[in-house]
Amino acid sequence: RIMDSEKTSIWKAMTKTPASIALIVYSFLALWFVGGLSVFHLYLISVNQSTYEKFRYHFSRHTNPFNKGIVKNFTEVFCSSIPESKINFRAKVQKKSGMPP
Numbered sequence: 001r002i003m004d005s006e007k008t009s010i011w012k013a014m015t016k017t018p019a020s021i022a023l024i025v026y027s028f029l030a031l032w033f034v035g036g037l038s039v040f041h042l043y044l045i046s047v048n049q050s051t052y053e054k055f056r057y058h059f060s061r062h063t064n065p066f067n068k069g070i071v072k073n074f075t076e077v078f079c080s081s082i083p084e085s086k087i088n089f090r091a092k093v094q095k096k097s098g099m100p101p
Helices: 002-006 008-016 019-047 051-056 068-079
Strands: none
Touching: 008 019, 019 051, 019 068
């Protein structure tokens, strides 16, 4: 509305509404961190590693035995079916004797 009513530039519109500058900075920071994490995790998928393995074996020179190549790694993560859980979460828990209530 500001730009339409006064035929002004984007810079003048931003200086008249400082909240827009704060929103731009906030959005940039959020995009930067979320984008960085997304790229890092896509890299981890491409080499078939977990975050823990990446930092634990950072200085190890051994090859990853689970790495099947980029295409097969992505296929394994995004196209494989998830097996059913072996835990019955609706089962009743048996109370052990000697345990406080």
